[in-house]
Structure formats: C-alpha cells, structure tokens
Amino acid sequence: MGIREIQKKIKLKEAMAKKAAELKAQELEAKARIKDFTAQRIREIAEEHGFILAINDEIQGEIEALKEKYGIPESRIIRRIVKKEEILNHKNKVDHEALGWFIFQEVLIKKEETGGIFTVPELFVFLEPFELSDQISIKDIEKAMERMEKINAIAGFEKLKSGVQVVYFFDEKFTSDYKIVLNIARKQGFVMLDDLLELGWSPQRVESVLESLTHSGIARYDESYLKGKRWYFPGV
Template sequence: MGLREIEKDIELKAKMREKSPKFMIKELEVMLNSLKDLRYRLQNFEKKYGDLIVENSEYQEKLKEIRSEIGVSEIYSENTKDKPSTLEKITGKGSFYNQLGVQILNLVKKKTIETGGIMTLAEVVLMINQGRPNEIVSALDVIRALNILEKAEVIPGVKKLDSGIKIVEFIPVELTPDQSIILNLASTTGSITMEKIIMKTNWTQDRIERALEFLIENNMAKLDISYATGKRYYFPGLGG
C-alpha cells in the first residue's frame, strides 16, 4: 500500500469515527421510540382487556413478566384512575374498580406470610390508601372492588364476624367452628389470651391449643410470650 492509499484509509476511518456517534444516537432514538410505542400499546391492551386480566391469574403473571422486561411496574401505571366515575359509582363496576382490585391483590401478596391471607376490611382500606397522593379510596369502593374479585373467584370474599367486624379472606382456608370463634373473639383488639378464650367459651386448654395451633401454622396468629402478660396470641391481619 502506497503513501497515498494509507492517507486515504486514515481519512476514511476518521470520517467513519465522526459519523459513528451520529449513527449511534439515531439508533438509540429509534430504540427509545420503539420502547415508548410498546409501553403505550401494552397499557392500551391492559386497559381494553382489564376485566379479563383481573379474572385470570395466568394473564396477570404473563403481563407481569412483560412489564418487567420493558420497565413498566404496574397495570395502568400511567393511567390509574384516582376515583370512580359517576356511572361506575352507580353500577359498582368499571375500570376504576378493576384497577383497584388488582392493586389490592398486588399489595396483599406482599403481606400473605405476615397475615395468613386474612385481613380486616379496615386494614385493607388503610393498606390501599397508604402512599396515595390524591383521592382517598373509601371503604365502599374497596368493597366493590373485592366483590368483583369474589365474583371472578379470585378470592373467597368478605365475611362478617359475630363481633360485627368484616374480614377479607384472600386465601381459601377452611376454618373449623372453634377456629372461627377464636378469630371472632380476637377481632375487636387484634389479640387474645388463653385465659380470655377459656372465660368466654369454657373450653378445655387442649381444645383451645388445637385450634390456635392451626391458626399459627397458617400464619393467621402469632404467639408472644412475655413476663408481663404471659402468653398472648396476636392476629396481624386483624390489626394485632
């Protein structure tokens, strides 16, 4: 290769180096536009098929994977409604309640080990309103969202205890009458002692321990032992 050819080769490479950043930026812009378009299409898809997504856990998991890959954190992350429309309030149905139901499920999943899959309605309302910058979600709106989940057989539903307190069951657990009675007794304070259960029921200690053992194994109750109060059973899902 002669001197002239070497000079031309150097000039060509220099020009290519000058163009490379421009090409890189252009390619990056195309990628970003494609990503924005994909996120927009995904959000429209979820908005369009919101009812079906709520009813099918397989759809939810698949969309969760897709959102994770493209950096979209939640369903309707940019289109979440702060409050229901007038029509939605009248019918108790609509995208607001579908979105709210999904939000509740996502938050409850993080607390399942702690609560055993049961929470008072009041705890659910507090949970969903934590960190909401705008409109406060009412208990009625939460109930409507839960009713949609129950009808879709996503959760067992809302149950009213004899104490008058409403609890939400997110995981199907078959409670015996004894376990239900203990849950009812603990619902007003979120905790209970062996002595109080005996006083209220006249059951033997063995009978009570069998019922409590199941509740502890299913993370519905936690045993705390202290010198001051002795044995006390706390129910995190009931505010204990």
C-alpha cells in the first residue's frame, strides 16, 4: 500500500470520527430537548388533568414533586403505556384493568375534544378506530370502568335514573364543559343557552356541548313559545 493510499485512509478515518462525534452531539442535544419537553408536558398534564405520566425514568424527582404539589395519589400515576395487544391475556380473555387503562390513555389524549365524560356506548364507538369490536363488548367496557372506579383511577362511574351509564374520567376541577352543564342541570332541572353564554362561552362551544349531550341520550331538547329553548336532563 502506497503512502498516498495510507494518507487517504487516515483522512477518511478522521472524517468518519468527526462525523460520528457530530452525530453523537446532535443525539445528546435531541435527547436533552425531548427530556425538557417531556418534563414540561408532564407538569402541564398534572396541572390540567390531575394525572401524572411517569414513563420517563430520568425525571423521577420531578414526578415526586408533582405528586406532593397537586396531591395526586399513586392510583392516578401512569407508570407505563398499555398497548392494544395487552387487552387480551394469555388465555385470550379480556384483561379489564388493561382495557380500562388503554381507554383512559386515549381519552386523555382527546380530553379537550371530549371533556372526559362518556356514556358506555359512546366509549364502544370511541374505540372503533382500534378495531377491537370483535374482541370486546359493551359489557367488557362496563367491567373495565367498574375496575377503574374501584382502584380510584377515574373520578366516577354512575348509572343515571334514565339507565344511561356515565363515566367521569377526571375530577370536577379537571373536567371541562360537560360536567359544568350537568351541574347546572342538577341545580335547576334544565339548561338554557343563556346559562352557558353567561359563562363567557362562544355560541359554537355551547352548541357543540349540547348537541353531544342530546345525541348521547343524556339531554332532551324542548322548545316552546313561553319557555324558549331548553335542554332537560331526566336522568340527572
């Protein structure tokens, strides 16, 4: 091997080492950004939803501080993400606790859209994109929610007078529009548009919430010349 070839190999090796060092630096920088983002997002979730996502081992100190600051019990700390494949156990039967946590994870992701309040049939429909309908039934969802309530992982699971079963995934201070509407209905027996507009809600927000509650069968719409538009909640 000639001197030129040796020099060429040395330069190539040096260039590769330099590139490897650059990539390592970029990797460490990316990890640092992810770590910071994760810590920030975990703080936001704890404050907004009353839960802690404890899936990042590098920030356990942060997690313990959040538990103390917001008074979050161990039952509302997610230590790992449940995958769809874990819903069925080794005997090919539904693991209702795994199903409960899987549902909770997906509800948490879409909390701003759903408000964190569902009827049991709505949860069954909610799971349609995951193609689980041939593996689980509405009864399985009921059992999963009963289990989640028993271990204090959700705020509540109740059957209204109408027979509709409602799941409250988050405590009242962490839930949004649906819980507010139901609380007004409990106090006066019905809800009017002005009741919600006075809260500073936009007409679109009011319409979206009332339509959803009516569609789920929790609310019943009635309009008359004397009383105007009202939504009644016979099962509340």
